[in-house]
Amino acid sequence: MDGREHYTFILISALLPLFGVVAAIVLLWNKLVGPADMVAFGIMYVIAGLGVSTGYHRLLAHRAFQTTRPLRIFFAAAGAMAGQGPPITWVAHHRRHHRVADKPGDPHSPYHDEEPGLKGALKGLWHAHMGWLFERGLSSDPMRYCPDILRDKDMRFISKHFTWFVLAGVALPGLIGFTLTGTLFGAMTGALWGGLVRFFFANHVTYAVNSIGHYFGRRRFATPDESRNVGWLALFSFGEAWHNNHHAFPRSASHGMRWYELDISALVIRGLERLKLADHVIRIDRERQEAKALAWEKLGGGRHARSTPAKPLAERRTAAVGIVDVE
Amino acid sequence: MITIDELASLIRQEMRGKLPKDTQIDENTRLDSLGLSSLQVSEVVFTLEDEHGVEFDPARAANAQTLGDLLALGNSVLETR
Numbered sequence: 001m002d003g004r005e006h007y008t009f010i011l012i013s014a015l016l017p018l019f020g021v022v023a024a025i026v027l028l029w030n031k032l033v034g035p036a037d038m039v040a041f042g043i044m045y046v047i048a049g050l051g052v053s054t055g056y057h058r059l060l061a062h063r064a065f066q067t068t069r070p071l072r073i074f075f076a077a078a079g080a081m082a083g084q085g086p087p088i089t090w091v092a093h094h095r096r097h098h099r100v101a102d103k104p105g106d107p108h109s110p111y112h113d114e115e116p117g118l119k120g121a122l123k124g125l126w127h128a129h130m131g132w133l134f135e136r137g138l139s140s141d142p143m144r145y146c147p148d149i150l151r152d153k154d155m156r157f158i159s160k161h162f163t164w165f166v167l168a169g170v171a172l173p174g175l176i177g178f179t180l181t182g183t184l185f186g187a188m189t190g191a192l193w194g195g196l197v198r199f200f201f202a203n204h205v206t207y208a209v210n211s212i213g214h215y216f217g218r219r220r221f222a223t224p225d226e227s228r229n230v231g232w233l234a235l236f237s238f239g240e241a242w243h244n245n246h247h248a249f250p251r252s253a254s255h256g257m258r259w260y261e262l263d264i265s266a267l268v269i270r271g272l273e274r275l276k277l278a279d280h281v282i283r284i285d286r287e288r289q290e291a292k293a294l295a296w297e298k299l300g301g302g303r304h305a306r307s308t309p310a311k312p313l314a315e316r317r318t319a320a321v322g323i324v325d326v327e
Numbered sequence: 328m329i330t331i332d333e334l335a336s337l338i339r340q341e342m343r344g345k346l347p348k349d350t351q352i353d354e355n356t357r358l359d360s361l362g363l364s365s366l367q368v369s370e371v372v373f374t375l376e377d378e379h380g381v382e383f384d385p386a387r388a389a390n391a392q393t394l395g396d397l398l399a400l401g402n403s404v405l406e407t408r
């Protein structure tokens with residue numbers, strides 16, 4: 001899926017959940033929402049959320065750990081059910097984001113075309129949040145950004161049949177609703193809450209990491225971008241909101257870098273490791289953190305700070321893609 | 328040795344019916360003129376890898392514009408083996 005097909009998908013995936021939320025509000029108003037709907041919502045939120053955070057992001061885009069083939073497929077499939085795009089497209093855009101964060105070529109920077117004043121700021125935030133998805137010309141060549149993912153037959157399969165996984169993300173909560181209530185109406189409201197409404201909330205949390213996470217919050221590391229740690233988003237983003245930590249150490253399996261920085265995805269990875277289902281887990285000890293923090297302090301961080309190399313990979317014709325460079 | 332026929336049949340298989348029967352496919356055919364998506368191109372490239380047991384340099388595969396480029400790339404890797 002790419003080009004026009006992808007654009008159509010983006011439009012539908014932006015509008016449909018919105019209608020879903022409106023429908024859900026009407027049902028809520030008429031007290032037609034039961035505990036089964038909440039269960040469907042909760043289960044699907046966790047599956048899709050971990051799929052994006054643990055799967056798409058940490059496992060695929062940054063190779064923060066390795067796992068068994070069935071689990072790799074499970075996490076990628078769960079990520080696909082989140083409806084944010086096929087794994088190959090997602091990883092390509094995301095690695096490009098890290099490569100040139102908040103600089104020209106970043107697919108979703110809130111400083112994308114800087115205009116002064118409040119209006120300019122809001123425009124930038126909207127672009128980083130969702131606006132970038134509607135950019136027709138945007139494409140990050142997966143052959144350059146994620147040959148390792150392309151080489152994986154399973155990932156190609158999931159990417160190719162991505163739409164089916166999204167539909168499964170609606171059918172599954174419908175099934176949960178039916179199992180719990182035994183009625184067709186229960187199946188429908190289950191699909192509504194666990195499917196459409198869940199798309200809406202889960203995806204806006206991911207988008208918020210891209211918009212708010214590069215705008216409002218604390219910076220522990222003076223990285224050459226504007227990434228921020230956003231504590232209040234940590235729980236619902238499964239730890240993704242420690243975004244400044246993440247830009248500082250993209251490969252780290254844990255985005256929370258202190259004991260008090262809640263990072264559910266990191267806990268899941270640690271759990272898998274204990275069960276011997278994950279290995280090669282990337283950890284950054286305190287010493288390395290301090291050393292890097294000091295080095296960056298001297299350079300002075302922010303989007304105007306220099307990062308090397310300066311140009312996005314995709315624009316360098318003869319670049320040999322070093323995976324280490326982009327993840 | 329990868330032949331143009333092998334490549335062409337892979338492409339036809341990947342495009343499944345969307346390619347008119349009488350479409351000419353030879354060394355000079357441009358990848359973009361066939362309307363292959365990036366995922367389809369990679370399906371072709373990595374299927375060739377699997378079948379011939381070689382690894383292409385992805386950066387160079389990404390720069391390939393014609394089928395001839397792709398063949399040359401694959402066969403040069405095969406030769407150095």
Ligand SMILES: [Zn+2]
Pocket residue numbers: 097101210214227243247
């Ligand atoms: Zn970021």
Ligand SMILES: [Zn+2]
Pocket residue numbers: 057061062094098246250
């Ligand atoms: Zn990342």
